[in-house]
Amino acid sequence: MEKFYFTKEGFARILDERERVIKKLRDAQFQKGEASETGGNQWHDNFAFEDLCRQEDQLNNQLGKIGELIKNALVFEEVSEDLTHLSIGQIAVLDVDGTRKEFFVGGYGDSDMKTFPQVVSYLAPMVKPFIGMSIGAEAEVFVAGSCKTVTLIGIRGVK
Incomplete structure (x- = not known):
């Protein structure tokens, strides 16, 4: 599996992004529950419900991609002082x-x-x-x- 190299700050940003996506996913799931109740408890022909299902799928995909990045992350704790070969942080x-x-x-x-x-x-x-x-x-x-x-x-x- 391909590794992804992060600075400490960059890794913190991806963790923050994961939390932001999780919050949006929870909100979409809550709204989806409310939308399914609208219109006599019918989910079909309910644009709000269908749109929230689409949003939920997109957020789940985004969360999966972020999870892969985190799982395969290597964080550069220190920048190399060796200036003979180019590296992250130089x-x-x-x-x-x-x-x-x-x-x-x-x-x-x-x-x-x-x-x-x-x-x-x-x-x-x-x-x-x-x-x-x-x-x-x-x-x-x-x-x-x-x-x-x-x-x-x-x-x-x-x-």
Whole structure:
């Protein structure tokens, strides 16, 4: 089974998300019970009941996916101080067709485009080829509709 790598903060977010989905599921189930009573105790031809059944199915599916993530999660407690190979919690300094770009490599689902450097998941196309690689590694990366040559030109720790 595939493992999913999380930062401590990212794992806390997924646990919070699970609680939020559980609450929404309980609410939908309660409302479904109320909707089934409306209209003379008949469930058929009852749009509210049918819509709540659909919502319940969606929330159950969402809860199942979150459960799989949690079951297969590996949480990075500490960031590696080894700056010879790119890892989660470090900053990747990249040359993208002659333009320097920096990305903080986060865990599964991490993303914040408003910071500098931008936070991206280790699965993001721009950094995924460089996880575990050393400075000088090069890859062809499909970005913004075209293939670009990207080189890992630096690895920095976060101070």
